Amino acid sequence: MPALAFFAERFTAVARSDWMQRLDAGDIVDSDGVVIRADTVLHDGQRIYYFRALEAEPRVPFLEHIVWQDEHIVVADKPHFLPVIPSGKYVRETLLVRLGRTLNTDTLAPAHRIDRDTAGLVLFTRNPATRNRYHQLFREHRVQKTYLATARWNAALPWPLTRHTRISEGSHFMQQAEVPGKANALTHIRPLQQQGEYALYELSPVTGQRHQLRVHMHALGLPLVNDGIYPTLTPEGADFSKPLQLLARTLAFTDPVTGEARHFESSLSLLPLSTWSAAESLSL
Secondary structure (H helix, E strand, C coil): CEHHHHHHHHCCCCCHHHHHHHHHCCCEEECCCCECCCCCECCCCCCEEECCCCCCCCCCCCCCEEEEECCCEEEEEECCCCCCCCECCECCCCHHHHHHHHHCCCCCEECCCCCCCCEEEEEEECCCCCHHHHHHHHHCCCCEEEEEEEEECCCCCCCCEEEEEEEEECCCCCCEEEECCCCCEEEEEEEEEEECCEEEEEEEECCCCCCHHHHHHHHCCCCECCCCCCCCCCCCCCCCCCCCCEEEEEEEEECCCCCCEEEEECCCCCCCHHHHHHHHHHHC
């Protein structure tokens, strides 16, 4: 059934003309972030999302940066605190919506996602005809990703190390946790620098479980600096002075359309280790 007919028949409290306006404005998307138009045919079991209007959406005062774009993909550097896609109290203040406006397109869809708290590279597909070929790279773990993270130092651990465990829902809906069972999350971890009580780590996830890097580091007794979810939930609300020290630094893969080797590197950086070592000294 066409989208306009579906909404007009299913949600009669809203006028057909209002649904038409919302569809024309690009306020309704599918699970990949692709805009649903009035004549888009909907299917059984399909997930669709409506970008409702918010009276007081929080402003994220940091800018994204486009690293690469061609007819098939867009790679962007996402700042801390900016969600990738609309959710909760964020609609306009998301990377997807900002890029759509900048590039004047409604065909962008994220091929993967990183947390709102995390900064760094995100790849979007822009051509529906080739979209699935890029999404398949991530589904089949054929994208090499590296992250930088700052956490406490523990010289007793056998560096470098690999964390291969099972991650599932935690005790709170916002948290994940390691649980018994067949492993579904794999991360390679190695220290790059160490200063005082803190170290800079390179994290290379092979799989893409929710909060995987944060959970694995917490399980090692090394929660990331300024993590408001692990080990303890902090009151909701962004403190822009305390960005999570986690950065999606690189993406590398063989382009499934052109066959070219792609390598992208973030221009963003984490705060220097001296920031935390100095803070530790002052607190003693």
